[in-house]
Amino acid sequence: MSRLMVGGWVLTFVLAGVSAMAQNKLDCPGDLSEPDADFDGELQVLFENLEPFLGPLPLDSTDLDVSGIPDQAELALLVTYLKGMGRDAPLTVEAICQFEANKALWLTDGLLADFENVFGASPNAIAALMSMSPAMNTVFQTLGATETYPVIHWPGEEGEPPPFSINGDLDRDGLTNMEEWANVISSDRRVEDYIQAAAYPGLDGSNTLPLISDAGLALLIALLGMAGLRLFRRRAV
Numbered sequence: 001m002s003r004l005m006v007g008g009w010v011l012t013f014v015l016a017g018v019s020a021m022a023q024n025k026l027d028c029p030g031d032l033s034e035p036d037a038d039f040d041g042e043l044q045v046l047f048e049n050l051e052p053f054l055g056p057l058p059l060d061s062t063d064l065d066v067s068g069i070p071d072q073a074e075l076a077l078l079v080t081y082l083k084g085m086g087r088d089a090p091l092t093v094e095a096i097c098q099f100e101a102n103k104a105l106w107l108t109d110g111l112l113a114d115f116e117n118v119f120g121a122s123p124n125a126i127a128a129l130m131s132m133s134p135a136m137n138t139v140f141q142t143l144g145a146t147e148t149y150p151v152i153h154w155p156g157e158e159g160e161p162p163p164f165s166i167n168g169d170l171d172r173d174g175l176t177n178m179e180e181w182a183n184v185i186s187s188d189r190r191v192e193d194y195i196q197a198a199a200y201p202g203l204d205g206s207n208t209l210p211l212i213s214d215a216g217l218a219l220l221i222a223l224l225g226m227a228g229l230r231l232f233r234r235r236a237v
């Protein structure tokens with residue numbers, strides 16, 4: 001066998017690999033398939049549809065995975081990233097791609113097929129919940145999900161706690177999301193405060209002003225402004 005022939009095969013494999021990687025990126029450009037999806041509204045419908053089976057499920061306090069943080073708050077934190085308002089661009093793309101893959105998988109799940117009337121109106125909320133943490137995956141496995149759903153990780157950090165789980169440290173400020181939630185609760189504050197605390201290293205849930213003075217301040221103001229606008233719009237509806 002000539003060196004030229006071997007080299008040709010190697011080149012063919014390399015080009016095939018590059019082509020496959022490019023195809024994967026084309027498959028997931030990092031955009032939401034439904035950018036206007038109402039995740040919070042879908043969660044409320046899901047809870048209402050589960051109430052005949054599980055009893056009362058208040059939107060602002062239900063904690064299906066017994067994580068210690070209401071599911072509405074956990075979902076809202078992930079949605080901040082899915083909607084492009086997170087600080088960590090590589091994680092944003094990773095989150096959107098894993099969410100979209102899980103959403104496609106969920107649409108083939110036997111649980112959805114068997115209970116379309118319960119789960120059918122909440123595909124975005126359910127896919128986001130299952131993308132968030134192993135604990136939330138367990139909830140849907142217990143309910144009868146037939147597929148297994150990978151959880152969002154930082155690219156190349158699959159061994160670390162998932163960034164949107166309670167043991168994750170989304171903003172890498174040394175406090176887990178659970179610790180930031182505990183600070184928010186002990187300060188008698190709300191879901192919006194938790195999102196800001198968990199997503200920004202200048203906030204830990206107990207402080208109301210960012211502990212920063214660099215260009216990050218402008219980014220934070222923009223982020224908070226967008227979050228406030230969204231909240232205002234939601235309340236105005």
Ligand SMILES: [Ca+2]
Nearest residue numbers: 067069070071
């Ligand atoms: Ca929870």
Ligand SMILES: [Ca+2]
Nearest residue numbers: 169171173175
């Ligand atoms: Ca943190």
Ligand SMILES: [Ca+2]
Nearest residue numbers: 197200201203
């Ligand atoms: Ca923080």
